[in-house]
Amino acid sequence: MTQVFAAYPSLRDRVVLVTGGASGIGAEEVTQFARHGAKVAFLDIAEEAAGILIASLREAGMPPPLFLPCDLRDIAALRAAIATVNRRLGAVTVLVNNAANDQRHNYEDVTVEYWDERMATNLRHQFFAIQAVAPMMRTAGGGSIINFGSISWHAGQGGMPAYTSAKAAVEGLTKGMARDLGPHGIRVNTVIPGWIMTQRQIDLWLTPEAEANLLRAQCLKAKLVPADVAHMVLWLASDDSRMCTSQSWVVDAGRM
Known part of the structure; x- marks a missing residue:
């Protein structure tokens, strides 16, 4: 069956900021927003991967996005980067809090320092990015904030308690911020990707055994790819979802 995906005219010329946009799901989001004519900026520490992404978009005839190297654990640097995006592209009205790192770890080995670093990597920057863009969105008359959660804690996955704790907290952050920002026309949602x-x-x-177990758990018997998540993000960023907020949107092929 030939697949044809929706286009969202409301995204044209909209200023979009994606964290962790150099590779993986984030790179697909950057690409899809660029295809829709948005003014895209992305933050990442992976400068080489960012360069490859920008080159690929240029080769495809798309305007290159604005890339700003940034360690999101450094909140001062994050705030400065967001201010730069505002100065160079205009007010951010779509924020995709995509960046995370699902590093595995044994609970017995976790130190206070490691716990705090995992919170900084997977949770803290989401709040401070929201705090930084909210005034721009209020002035603009609204906006869309898309936080990234994880299926891992919903599935009761072990082996990374700091990560699953941070990702569970993302959904609480979404609920609270949706309530606080809703009167200003700002929507806040969580996307929960499967594997x-x-x-x-x-x-x-990904091993043959892991793949077999995954497909058994999913209702749809196909592997998910970054575009599957990016399509959900596009819809949540667009005016088509204008009355959707404070929700969790699961893209997991029916695993959960």
Whole structure:
């Protein structure tokens, strides 16, 4: 069956900021927003991957996005980067809090320092990015904030308690901020991806046994790819979802 995907005219010229946009799901989001004519900026520490992405978009005839190197654990640097996006592209009215790192770890080995670093990597920057863009969105008359959660804690996955704790908290952050920002026309939602076949996931964890177990657990018997999540993000960013907020949107092929 030939697949034809929706286009969202409301995204044209909209200023979109994607965190962790150099690779994986984030890179697909950057690409899809660029295809829709948005003014895209992305933040990442992976400068080489960012360069490859920008080159690929240029070759495809799309305007290159604005890339700003940024360690999201450094909140001062995050705030400065968002201010730069505002200065160079205009007010951010779509924020995609995509960045995360699902590093595995044994609960017995977790130190206070490691716990705090995992919170900084997977949770803290989402709030401070929201705090930084909210005034721009209020002035603009509204906006869409899309936070990234994870299926891992919903599925009761072990082996990374700091990560699953941070990702569970993302959904609480979404609910609270949707209530606080709703009067200003700002929508806040969570996207919960299933196991998405990014290159990192394939390289580190996809074995024949893991793949077989995954497909048994899913209602739809096909592997998820980054575009599957990006299509949900596009819809949540667009005016088509204008009355959708404070919700969790699961893209997992019916696993959960």
